[in-house]
Amino acid sequence: MSQTNSDSALPDGGVFHVRSTVLSADDIRRAITRIAHEIIEHNRGLDGVVIVGLQRGGTWIANRLGEAIATIEPLANVPVGSLDASFHRDDFGLRPVVPGSVSDIPVHLDGATVVLVDDVLFTGRTVRAALEALNDYGRPRSVQLAVIVDRGHRELPIRPDYVGKNLPTRRDEDVRVSPEGVVIGDHT
Amino acid sequence: MKHLRSIEELGAAGILSLLELTDHMVEINARPIPKVPALRGKNVVNIFFEDSTRTRLSFETAAKRLSADVMTFSVGTSSVNKGESLRDTIETVQAMGVDAFVIRHKSSGVPWQISNWTDASVINAGDGWHQHPTQALLDCYTIRQALGRKGGFEGLRIAIVGDIKHSRVARSDVQAFAALGAHVTLVAPPTLLPPSIEGWPVETSQDLDSLVGKVDVLYLLRMQRERMGEALIPSLREYTDRFGLTTDRARRLGDSTLVMHPGPMNRGVEIAVDPSELPGNVIIQQVANGVAVRMAVLFQLLGQGDSLA
Numbered sequence: 001m002s003q004t005n006s007d008s009a010l011p012d013g014g015v016f017h018v019r020s021t022v023l024s025a026d027d028i029r030r031a032i033t034r035i036a037h038e039i040i041e042h043n044r045g046l047d048g049v050v051i052v053g054l055q056r057g058g059t060w061i062a063n064r065l066g067e068a069i070a071t072i073e074p075l076a077n078v079p080v081g082s083l084d085a086s087f088h089r090d091d092f093g094l095r096p097v098v099p100g101s102v103s104d105i106p107v108h109l110d111g112a113t114v115v116l117v118d119d120v121l122f123t124g125r126t127v128r129a130a131l132e133a134l135n136d137y138g139r140p141r142s143v144q145l146a147v148i149v150d151r152g153h154r155e156l157p158i159r160p161d162y163v164g165k166n167l168p169t170r171r172d173e174d175v176r177v178s179p180e181g182v183v184i185g186d187h188t
Numbered sequence: 189m190k191h192l193r194s195i196e197e198l199g200a201a202g203i204l205s206l207l208e209l210t211d212h213m214v215e216i217n218a219r220p221i222p223k224v225p226a227l228r229g230k231n232v233v234n235i236f237f238e239d240s241t242r243t244r245l246s247f248e249t250a251a252k253r254l255s256a257d258v259m260t261f262s263v264g265t266s267s268v269n270k271g272e273s274l275r276d277t278i279e280t281v282q283a284m285g286v287d288a289f290v291i292r293h294k295s296s297g298v299p300w301q302i303s304n305w306t307d308a309s310v311i312n313a314g315d316g317w318h319q320h321p322t323q324a325l326l327d328c329y330t331i332r333q334a335l336g337r338k339g340g341f342e343g344l345r346i347a348i349v350g351d352i353k354h355s356r357v358a359r360s361d362v363q364a365f366a367a368l369g370a371h372v373t374l375v376a377p378p379t380l381l382p383p384s385i386e387g388w389p390v391e392t393s394q395d396l397d398s399l400v401g402k403v404d405v406l407y408l409l410r411m412q413r414e415r416m417g418e419a420l421i422p423s424l425r426e427y428t429d430r431f432g433l434t435t436d437r438a439r440r441l442g443d444s445t446l447v448m449h450p451g452p453m454n455r456g457v458e459i460a461v462d463p464s465e466l467p468g469n470v471i472i473q474q475v476a477n478g479v480a481v482r483m484a485v486l487f488q489l490l491g492q493g494d495s496l497a
Contacts (some may be wrong), residue, residue: 084212087224087254087487097492102215136221 014172016185023165023182027134028148031164032061035146036068038162043113046076046139050112054130055084055101057119057177061148064179065117081105083116109138115162119177121147124158148177192485193299193312194319195363202329203364204340206427206484210329213480213487214254223413227256230287230490234260235277236313237293242475243313244453247290250482256287271411274298275305283305287490291315294347302337309489317354323450324360326481328368330474334446341370347399349375349431350409350458353382353420358409362390373399375431379420396430400437405446408458408470424457434460443467448474454491 008016023031043049045171046069054063061083066080082104086097116130127145134140146162151169167184169175189202198206216222232251236244244260251258262279268277278289288309290473291299296318303310314320332338332345346365352358352374365372366389373391374381381392393399400406411427421427428434433447439460441447446468453459453471 084215086212086492087216087226090270097209097487102211104215108220132225135342136216136219136224138220 007129015188016176017188018183018185019173020185021181021183022167023148025180028164028177028179028181031070031148032064035162035164036065036072039065039115039144039146040069040073042144046073046078048111048113049078049115050107050109050140051080051115051117052081052105052134053077053082054116054118054126055082055086055103056098058082058117060179061119061146061177062117065115065146079106081107083133085126085133088129088132090125090129103133105137109134109140109150112138112140114140114143115133115146116143117146119148120156120175121145121150121155121160121163122175123154124154127158128156149175149182189488191299191303191489192321192489193303193310193315193487195321195324195367197359198321200367202341203325203367206325206488207329207332208476208483209484209488210325210480212251213483214477217476217480223253223255225255226487227251227254227461227490228415230256231285232256232258232288232290232386232486232490233281233286234258234290234313235263235281235292236261237263237291237298238314239408240292240313242478243292246475246478247311247313247322247482248478250486253479254483254486254491256486259310273422278302278305282308288486297481311485311489314356316356318359320356321364322478322482322485323357324364325485326478327357327361327407327448327450328364328439329477329481330448330470331446333477334468334470334473335404335444341365341368344405345373345403346370347373347375347393347403348407348409349396351380351412352376352409353380354412355409361407362388366390373403375399377421377427377431395428396437401440401442401445403445403489405448406433406441407448410450411454411457413454428457428460432458432460438466441466441468446470451475452492 007018040046051066053059053061062080066078069078084101084103144161147160148164149167150160150163151167152169174185176183217315218223234244234247248258251329286308288311290313291302292313293315299310299312300316312319312321348358362372370461373393375393447466449471463471
C-alpha cells in the first residue's frame with residue numbers, strides 16, 4: 001500500500017507506472033470525514049447502521065469511517081466488519097482468493113442498515129458479489145454504498161450513495177487508493 | 189493443480205496455501221446461511237468402492253456448500269455388480285458431464301489410473317493402504333488451528349500410534365506433518381509397521397509410555413480388524429495395554445496435548461477412555477474441519493480456472 005505513489009512491481013510480473021496523483025492523504029482524510037457526516041445525515045442518526053468494508057481494499061477505509069463516525073457521535077456504537085465476496089464472484093480464475101482476507105461480520109444483519117465500503121467503484125461486479133454475500137448473514141433493511149473513487153465504466157445497474165471523488169478514467173487505466181492518496185497510472 | 193491424489197503432489201507450499209483457503213471456508217460454514225455459489229454448474233461425482241460414512245458425507249456436504257451438483261455412486265447398487273469394468277464405469281459416468289471424481293477404492297493407485305481415463309479432476313478419498321490426502325489436510329488444519337501454528341509445524345512433536353501398516357491415513361499424515369516441519373514418531377508393534385519404512389521421515393518406537401507427556405500431538409489410529417487376515421497381535425487386550433490410550437496414560441498427558449483420531453473409533457481398543465473428558469480432544473473438530481478442507485480442495489481444483497494451475 002505504501003508503494004502506490006511510485007512505480008511498483010505487480011504480482012503478475014507487470015509494472016504499475018504512476019501518471020498523476022489525484023487525491024492527497026489530506027484529501028482522503030477530508031473525504032472520509034465528509035462521508036461520515038453524510039452517512040449520519042442520510043440515515044438521520046446511526047440506529048442500526050453497520051459499516052462493512054470489502055476485502056481487501058475497503059477494509060482500512062471502513063475502519064477509518066468507523067473512527068470518524070465515533071468522533072462525530074461519540075455515544076453511537078457502530079459495528080465495523082469486513083466482507084470477502086470472492087466466493088460470489090463471476091470471474092474466478094481472473095481473481096484468485098487472497099489469503100488473510102477472511103470475512104468478519106460482528107453482528108447479525110437482519111434489519112440492519114449496511115454501508116458497504118470499497119476503495120474504487122469500477123464495473124460494479126465486486127459490489128454485485130458483495131450484495132449476494134451479505135444475504136448469507138441475514139436480510140438487511142437497506143444497503144448503501146460508499147466509495148473513495150467512482151471511476152465510471154459500470155457494467156451493472158449499481159450506483160454509489162457516498163463518493164469521495166468522481167474520477168473520469170479510460171478503461172485501461174489503473175486507479176489505486178491507499179491512505180497516502182489516490183494515484184492514476186498505467187499497467188504494463 | 190488439476191488433481192489431488194497424494195500429499196506428495198502438493199508439497200509444503202501447496203499444503204499451506206490450501207490451509208489458508210480453508211480459513212475462508214471455516215468462515216463460510218459459520219455464517220447463518222453457510223452456502224456460496226462458487227461452484228455453481230460444476231458436477232462432482234463421488235464413487236466409493238469401499239465403505240465410508242464420514243468421508244463420503246463430508247465430500248457431499250463440502251460440494252453442496254459451494255453449490256456444486258453432487259452425484260453419489262453406491263457401488264453396491266450399481267452395474268459394477270453386473271461385471272462392468274472400472275474403466276467402463278468411469279467412461280460411462282464421464283459421458284454425463286463430470287468436473288471432478290472423488291474416488292475411494294481398496295486398491296492402491298486407482299486414482300492415478302482413473303486420471304488417465306478422464307479429463308475431470310480426480311480427488312483421492314482413500315486408495316488401499318496408500319494415501320488419503322484430504323484426511324492429512326484436515327489433520328494439519330486441526331493442529332494448525334488448535335495450536336496456533338499458521339506458519340508450519342517446525343519443532344512440533346507428533347506420535348502416530350497403532351496400525352501403521354494398513355493405514356493410508358498414516359502414510360499421508362507422515363508426509364504432510366514432515367513437510368510442514370514436524371518431528372514424527374511412529375509407535376506400533378513391529379508386526380503393525382510396514383515391511384520397510386526406509387526413506388520415511390520418521391523415528392519408530394515400541395514404548396508409548398516414554399512418549400506420553402513429551403509429545404504435542406497424540407494421533408491414535410484405528411485397529412483395522414477388517415484388513416487383518418493374519419494374527420498380527422496376540423490379543424486386542426494386550427494391544428490396549430501397550431499401545432492404547434488408557435486412563436493411566438490419559439492422566440499423564442499434558443493439558444495441551446492434542447488427542448486425534450481419524451474415526452471410526454474402536455472404543456476400548458485404541459482409546460480406552462472417554463475422549464470427551466480429555467482437555468486436548470480435537471476429534472470432533474477433525475470432522476468439522478474435514479468439510480472445510482474438502483471445500484478448499486474442491487474450490488482450488490474447480491473454482492479458480494486453469495490459469496492458477
